[in-house]
Amino acid sequence: NAGVTQTPKFQVLKTGQSMTLQCAQDMNHEYMSWYRQDPGMGLRLIHYSVGAGITDQGEVPNGYNVSRSTTEDFPLRLLSAAPSQTSVYFCASSRQGVGNEQFFGPGTRLTVL
Amino acid sequence: GQQVMQIPQYQHVQEGEDFTTYCNSSTTLSNIQWYKQRPGGHPVFLIQLVKSGEVKKQKRLTFQFGEAKKNSSLHITATQTTDVGTYFCNNAGNMLTFGGGTRLMVKP
Numbered sequence: 312n313a314g315v316t317q318t319p320k321f322q323v324l325k326t327g328q329s330m331t332l333q334c335a336q337d338m339n340h341e342y343m344s345w346y347r348q349d350p351g352m353g354l355r356l357i358h359y360s361v362g363a364g365i366t367d368q369g370e371v372p373n374g375y376n377v378s379r380s381t382t383e384d385f386p387l388r389l390l391s392a393a394p395s396q397t398s399v400y401f402c403a404s405s406r407q408g409v410g411n412e413q414f415f416g417p418g419t420r421l422t423v424l
Numbered sequence: 425g426q427q428v429m430q431i432p433q434y435q436h437v438q439e440g441e442d443f444t445t446y447c448n449s450s451t452t453l454s455n456i457q458w459y460k461q462r463p464g465g466h467p468v469f470l471i472q473l474v475k476s477g478e479v480k481k482q483k484r485l486t487f488q489f490g491e492a493k494k495n496s497s498l499h500i501t502a503t504q505t506t507d508v509g510t511y512f513c514n515n516a517g518n519m520l521t522f523g524g525g526t527r528l529m530v531k532p
Binding site for chain 2: 346351352353354355356370401403410411412413414415416417418
C-alpha cells in the first residue's frame with residue numbers, strides 16, 4: 312500500500328492564481344482531512360470529509376474548497392492564492408469512528424508570492 | 425471543537441535528560457492521541473489513551489491520561505538525539521483538533 316500520497320511536493324504561486332492540491336489514499340478510509348501547518352505552529356484543520364459526497368469545514372476554511380467524489384481522493388482547491396496561504400499542507404485519512412489513528416501524507420510546501 | 429493546549433512550546437534538553445510535555449483541556453476529552461513529527465517530516469501516530477488514569481509505555485516513552493480526562497502527558501526518559509521533533513496531542517473527537525505541539529531539541 313502507498314498509504315496517503317500528496318502532489319505536488321512543492322509549489323510556488325503568484326497572488327491571485329488558483330491551484331489544486333491532490334490527496335489520495337489506498338486504505339479505503341472513510342475519513343479524510345486537510346491541515347495547514349505554519350512555522351512554529353501546530354496543525355490547523357481546514358476541511359474534512361466523513362465519506363464520499365460529504366464534506367465539512369474545519370477551523371480555517373476560508374479561501375479553500377474541497378470535494379469528495381470518491382473514497383480515495385480528496386483534493387484541496389485554492390481559489391485565489393494569497394501570501395497568507397503560504398504554508399505546509401498535510402492530508403490525512405483514518406477509518407470511520409472516533410479515535411482512529413490518522414495517517415498523514417508527506418505534505419505539500421506552498422509558497423505564495 | 426474541543427481545544428487542547430500544549431506546554432511547553434519549546435524544550436531544549438541535554439542528551440540523557442528527561443523530557444515531559446503536557447496537554448490540557450478545559451473540557452472532558454473522549455480520548456487523546458499523541459503524534460510525533462520529525463523535522464521536515466509528517467506527523468506519525470504514537471499512541472491513543474481512552475480510559476481515565478490510563479498509563480501506557482513504549483520503551484522510554486510513558487503516556488498518561490488524567491483521572492478527570494482533561495489532561496495528558498508524555499514523558500521521555502533519558503532523551504536521545506533520535507527523540508528530536510515536535511510532539512502533538514490530538515483530541516480525536518468530531519473536529520480532529522490538534523494541540524500546538526511541543527518542539528523538543530536535544531543537545532548531544
